[in-house]
Structures are given as C-alpha cells and as structure tokens.
Amino acid sequence: MNAITQNPAPLFTATDTTYRFARWGRPLAPVVFGVGDESLPHLKDAxxxxxxxxxxxxxxxxxxxxxxxxxxxCREWSDLAAVPNLDKLLPNFERIIAALTEQGASRYRSFGFDRDGSIKLCVVLIRVDAATEALSLQTLGTSETFQSLLTWSEGAFAETSPIAMIKSNNICIVKPEFAAIVRAAYDPLLPAATEDPSHALRLSARASKLVQDIEDGA
Incomplete structure (x- = not known):
C-alpha cells in the first residue's frame, strides 16, 4: 500500500496538530487576470x-x-494594489502583500468558506519571476489547481511533490496516489468539511481501493 494513501492524515494536519479538511461545495468557476489572450485557453484547459x-x-x-x-x-506584488476590489477579497491585503514582498514569495492562495465549512472561493496570486516563466502553462495550471482543490496543510508536500512530469512529452500530471486522495475526498458520502481526524481513515480506505483498482486494471 502506498504511504500517502495508507496515512493521508498529515496532508490535512496543521502545525498545531489540528486536523482541518475542506473540499469545494460548489462547481469551480475560474477567471484569470494578467495573462495574454493567447495563453488563457491553455491555462483554462489545464x-x-x-x-x-x-x-x-x-x-x-x-x-x-x-x-x-x-x-x-503580476510582475511585482505591489502591482496588485491597482486591482479594483482585491483588497475586499483578501482581508489584511496590505499586510499580505508586504509579507509576500519581504519573503520573496511567488505564490499565495486564500480560501473563503460557506456556512457548512466547504470551500466557496479561492484566490490565487502569482508573481511571474524567472522560475514561473520557465514553467509551461499546463504545468502551472495543473499544479496550482491541484493545490486549490482541498485545504491541504502547509507541510503537505514538503517531502513528496504531488506533481510528476512525463519526460517523453513534457506533460505535467498529478501522481496517482495524490489523485486518489482527491477523488476519494469528493465522495458524496464523506463530509465536505471536518476537523475529525477519523476522516483520514475513511479517506485512506477509499483512496487505497482506487489505487488498487487502477493497478489491477493495468
């Protein structure tokens, strides 16, 4: 059994040891600002x-x-100050931008939640630096979207990246074990949001079966 599917609890356990899980409770409706019209279809496909x-x-x-x-x-974090109403979407907007600038960060993600705790909004900020420019839109779209599908813990991918690159065609994919966790998390029989650690056991059972079914069919 894969270690990720066997014990998914660390993927949703915060540094204060609290288990926090949420998935989207509504379909995702994306909008992208700051990229050229020629790039937009490729990003949305990813x-x-x-x-x-x-x-x-x-x-x-x-x-x-x-x-x-x-x-x-954006090219610089300060550029976002000119975006209308972005400060209303992101509480403490000025403090966030100052911290991102100080850290030299290139990515930031913020979630909003419905009353039942499920995700209803996600705002992704991307500073286009040299490393970002080196990524294909397919890689960037796959990676950033995957990390926005659930409320992963800060250290969820510290040891193992959920993304892999197929060298023969330079296509980015989500590794099967991580894809199985996401698919299992969206099982309608599981809660859309929970802080109950036993949820990880239910995730494990479903994700492990998904991986096994894939292997059996290979």
Whole structure:
C-alpha cells in the first residue's frame, strides 16, 4: 500500500496538530487576470483537467459570486494594489502583500468558506519571476489547481511533490496516489468539511481501493 494513501492524515494536519479538511461545495468557476489572450485557453484547459480529478467539471459562472476561482498574475506584488476590489477579497491585503514582498514569495492562495465549512472561493496570486516563466502553462495550471482543490496543510508536500512530469512529452500530471486522495475526498458520502481526524481513515480506505483498482486494471 502506498504511504500517502495508507496515512493521508498529515496532508490535512496543521502545525498545531489540528486536523482541518475542506473540499469545494460548489462547481469551480475560474477567471484569470494578467495573462495574454493567447495563453488563457491553455491555462483554462489545464485547470479543467485538474478539476476533473474530483469527478466534476468547471462552471461558466457561480450564481452567487460570478467567479469563485480567481487567478491574478503580476510582475511585482505591489502591482496588485491597482486591482479594483482585491483588497475586499483578501482581508489584511496590505499586510499580505508586504509579507509576500519581504519573503520573496511567488505564490499565495486564500480560501473563503460557506456556512457548512466547504470551500466557496479561492484566490490565487502569482508573481511571474524567472522560475514561473520557465514553467509551461499546463504545468502551472495543473499544479496550482491541484493545490486549490482541498485545504491541504502547509507541510503537505514538503517531502513528496504531488506533481510528476512525463519526460517523453513534457506533460505535467498529478501522481496517482495524490489523485486518489482527491477523488476519494469528493465522495458524496464523506463530509465536505471536518476537523475529525477519523476522516483520514475513511479517506485512506477509499483512496487505497482506487489505487488498487487502477493497478489491477493495468
């Protein structure tokens, strides 16, 4: 049994040892700011393919928010100050931008939640530095979307990346064990949000079976 599917609890356990899990409770409706028109279809294709891991598809709009999966690209973090209403989407916006600038960070993600604890909004900020420019849109879209599908812990991928690159065609994929965790997490019989650590056991059972079924069919 794969170690990831055998014990998924660390993927959702915060540094204070609290287990925190949430998945989206509504279809993702993406909108992207700061990229050229020629790049947009390729990025959205990658987003759609990553979302398909959940068993769902993208929506054109969210009935309440219009767009609920919002991407903002910039060259410098300070550039985002000119984006209308972004400070309303991100509490403590100025403090966040100052911290990202000080850290030299290139990515930031913020979630909003419905009353039942499920994800209803995700804002992704990306500073286009040399490392980001070196990535294909397919890689960037797959990686960032995957990390936005669930509320992973800060150290979830510290030891093992959930992403792999197929060398023959330079296509980025989500590793099967991590894809199985996501697919299992979206089982309608499981809660959309929980802080009960026993949830990890239910995830493990479902994800392990998914991986086994794939291996048996190979």
């Amino acid at each position: 987003i759609a393919q990553a979302v398909a891991i959940t068993g769902g598809v993208l929506a054109e709009t969210d009935p309440e928010l219009g767009a609920n999966f919002m991407w903002f690209f």
